[in-house]
Amino acid sequence: MTERVRHAVIELAIEGGFPACTFANIAERAGVQRSTLYRRFPDRWTTIIDAIVAKTGDDVVADLSGSFERDLRSVLRKLADALDSPLGPAVMAIAARMQADPNADYPRDYFDGRMAQLEPMFAAAIARGDLPDDIDREELFTSAAGPLWFRKFISARPLDNAFIDRIVENVCWLYCSGCRA
Incomplete structure (x- = not known):
């Protein structure tokens, strides 16, 4: 699930920047419930940072x-x-x-x-x-x-x-x- 969320954040960031990276959009794109995101991440900034650090830090x-x-x-x-x-x-x-x-x-x-x-x-x-x-x-x-x-x-x-x-x-x-x- 984490990789799907990260992938969704990256796609949304490229398509629409910060405004596109809402929990509703991330959840829909990743195919998870918003409540799952809320349990896992305290806010959307944490979700965005996690995804960008993971993506830009690959290997x-x-x-x-x-x-x-x-x-x-x-x-x-x-x-x-x-x-x-x-x-x-x-x-x-x-x-x-x-x-x-x-x-x-x-x-x-x-x-x-x-x-x-x-x-x-x-x-x-x-x-x-x-x-x-x-x-x-x-x-x-x-x-x-x-x-x-x-x-x-x-x-x-x-x-x-x-x-x-x-x-x-x-x-x-x-x-x-x-x-x-």
Whole structure:
């Protein structure tokens, strides 16, 4: 049932954004009762965040390469592919809507879900000595992923491999243990 609900949320988000992701629409699309959604999720934001984190995090670090640089490049390529997909603009619009409520923890919940998915990559890099033990994982990932969001949604430029390579090179120069002056 969880996968059907997630799939329904993603389809609805692409088709109509946040307004389309009502419990009534999600339940109908997923073929479940609304009461099932209410028992499982406290509100529609939680349902939306769960679906987006699951969809955009599919196998995000499934194949660790033995190199933080290669792993980060792979993660950023997968993010770029997601942002270039029909889901990308929907996620951007939903993220903007999340920010509209200054009292909500939803944006933090989304980012925490993403950071949990990336933890194996960071743990492996620290264990190999690629990153220092006290690395600020959020700062590093924000420095790496932020340019993709900006380039895609603000400057409307392509998310090509050359751009991703430059980001990875700069992030590794700033954060990797072997690259620090």
